[in-house]
Amino acid sequence: MTIPAFNTVAWFQVGTDAPEEARRFYGDLFGWRFDPDGDGYDLVSYPGSDVPAGGVSHEPDASGNHAMFMVLVGDVDAVCAETEKRGGKVALPTVTTGDGLKFAYLDDPAGNRFGVFKPPAS
Numbered sequence: 001m002t003i004p005a006f007n008t009v010a011w012f013q014v015g016t017d018a019p020e021e022a023r024r025f026y027g028d029l030f031g032w033r034f035d036p037d038g039d040g041y042d043l044v045s046y047p048g049s050d051v052p053a054g055g056v057s058h059e060p061d062a063s064g065n066h067a068m069f070m071v072l073v074g075d076v077d078a079v080c081a082e083t084e085k086r087g088g089k090v091a092l093p094t095v096t097t098g099d100g101l102k103f104a105y106l107d108d109p110a111g112n113r114f115g116v117f118k119p120p121a122s
Helices: 019-030 076-085
Strands: 008-016 035-036 042-044 054-058 066-072 087-098 102-107 113-118
Touching: 008 019, 008 113, 019 035, 019 042, 019 054, 076 087, 076 102, 076 113
Parallel strands: 008 054, 066 113
Antiparallel strands: 008 066, 035 042, 042 054, 087 102, 102 113
């Protein structure tokens, strides 16, 4: 498996209050495969690949529906600080999951939301 370079779009996320409909729509349209993790998140794999490239987040209601790209970075906290220096905003400060994944949600100066993440250390 080739690891994407830092500062590249390396993940996507679709948040929806209708995950079954999203799985059907994207699965039928693009042939995506879904692997539910049992925690309200489905990992998405493309045809011909056994490595996930994104996910579907199960949201409690339509107010949480979204689609965003995620950029792989070397230091999530540093990118959050740099975002603010450049006129953007930190929408969700750095979260560290139990397995060591770090991520944050940011808004660019025009209000477009995107995410940054760093995978757990190997």
